Amino acid sequence: MRYKDLDFPKESVFLVTGGAGFIGSNLCEAILNMGYQVRCLDNLSTGKQENVDLFLEYPKYTFIKGDIRDLDTCKQACTDVDYVMHEAAWGSVPRSIEMPLYYEEVNIRGTLNMMEAARQSRVKKFVYASSSSVYGDHPVLPKVEGQEGNLLSPYALTKSVDEEYGKLYKRLYDLDTYGLRYFNVFGRRQDPDGAYAAVIPKFIKQLLNDGIPTINGDGKQSRDFTYIENVIEANLKACLASTEAAGEAYNIAYGGREYLIDIYYYLCDALGKKAEPNFGPERAGDIRHSNADIGKAKKMLGYNPEYNFAKGIIEAIEWYRENL
Numbered sequence: 001m002r003y004k005d006l007d008f009p010k011e012s013v014f015l016v017t018g019g020a021g022f023i024g025s026n027l028c029e030a031i032l033n034m035g036y037q038v039r040c041l042d043n044l045s046t047g048k049q050e051n052v053d054l055f056l057e058y059p060k061y062t063f064i065k066g067d068i069r070d071l072d073t074c075k076q077a078c079t080d081v082d083y084v085m086h087e088a089a090w091g092s093v094p095r096s097i098e099m100p101l102y103y104e105e106v107n108i109r110g111t112l113n114m115m116e117a118a119r120q121s122r123v124k125k126f127v128y129a130s131s132s133s134v135y136g137d138h139p140v141l142p143k144v145e146g147q148e149g150n151l152l153s154p155y156a157l158t159k160s161v162d163e164e165y166g167k168l169y170k171r172l173y174d175l176d177t178y179g180l181r182y183f184n185v186f187g188r189r190q191d192p193d194g195a196y197a198a199v200i201p202k203f204i205k206q207l208l209n210d211g212i213p214t215i216n217g218d219g220k221q222s223r224d225f226t227y228i229e230n231v232i233e234a235n236l237k238a239c240l241a242s243t244e245a246a247g248e249a250y251n252i253a254y255g256g257r258e259y260l261i262d263i264y265y266y267l268c269d270a271l272g273k274k275a276e277p278n279f280g281p282e283r284a285g286d287i288r289h290s291n292a293d294i295g296k297a298k299k300m301l302g303y304n305p306e307y308n309f310a311k312g313i314i315e316a317i318e319w320y321r322e323n324l
């Protein structure tokens with residue numbers, strides 16, 4: 001079933017943390033368009049005011065500017081909420097290697113605060129963002145839940161600890177938690193700027209501005225690039241999943257495999273540019289290949305992603321052409 005056809009009780013209230021960011025703002029938009037109430041909690045540290053302004057005219061949208069490191073803020077945000085989608089965190093593997101203490105505070109303590117607040121408010125479901133980085137250096141492909149290797153960055157460690165808390169909150173307090181291990185998400189509103197920008201929006205913007213992108217490493221690394229619509233579907237379906245499926249983490253991807261160098265030339269063609277890329281050093285903490293087995297999410301959450309890479313990238317390019 002397509003996510004737009006999913007049915008929640010009419011007066012449902014959703015809390016989206018990190019709702020001023022890339023994934024969170026797309027979740028807010030999808031839920032508002034389905035007719036439900038959305039509360040967004042964000043401290044605008046990496047998120048953008050313009051991603052809040054987009055929705056201020058919706059009567060069912062409320063914005064709380066606040067920090068998940070503050071338990072009282074989390075409690076206030078969770079009051080009378082039915083479903084939490086917890087996206088607030090600091091992303092980027094290389095940045096976490098530069099500032100591990102900060103990642104611990106936001107990604108671990110912040111998530112624990114949110115789970116605790118959700119438990120006290122007796123929310124129905126607590127769905128939270130994890131990451132494919134929890135697979136660390138485990139060599140097996142595709143990545144399957146339960147086969148994780150040594151972690152390669154503080155970022156990966158924070159997500160792994162979050163999953164442990166997710167399991168524990170189900171076991172100890174019967175809070176229905178669902179960890180979603182996103183694999184390289186892309187799509188509208190993903191930030192193309194800054195030293196830690198994701199590769200797809202960064203390359204699109206550079207090519208549109210006649211710049212020459214730099215590929216870290218030889219470009220032969222591969223990823224399961226996942227279009228934002230699939231991530232929205234996973235979040236909404238997790239909110240409707242059975243209680244037996246709670247306390248677990250799930251791969252959220254398409255199940256495909258794209259090489260960076262191929263994506264580079266695809267984008268050049270699609271944007272009508274002819275430019276050979278620069279090659280830079282590999283990034284510390286990076287995994288060489290990563291693609292997902294999505295069988296568990298299909299079985300337990302009813303996840304059935306509609307967008308393969310080719311379908312998603314066409315929409316994404318279209319959006320950047322119109323909005324950059």
Ligand SMILES: NC(=O)c1ccc[n+]([C@@H]2O[C@H](COP(=O)([O-])OP(=O)(O)OC[C@H]3O[C@@H](n4cnc5c(N)ncnc54)[C@H](O)[C@@H]3O)[C@@H](O)[C@H]2O)c1
Nearest residue numbers: 018020021022023043045046047067068088089129182185
């Ligand atoms: N984008 C991806 O490919 C990807 C992959 C794996 C996991 N994830 C996870 O998905 C989630 C969303 O990622 P995104 O790409 O939308 O990132 P993003 O940076 O666009 O959004 C994160 C949001 O969280 C907010 N935030 C950060 N610290 C906060 C705090 N202390 N209090 C309140 N709000 C705070 C930021 O202001 C921002 O709006 C994150 O948890 C991230 O780790 C993303």
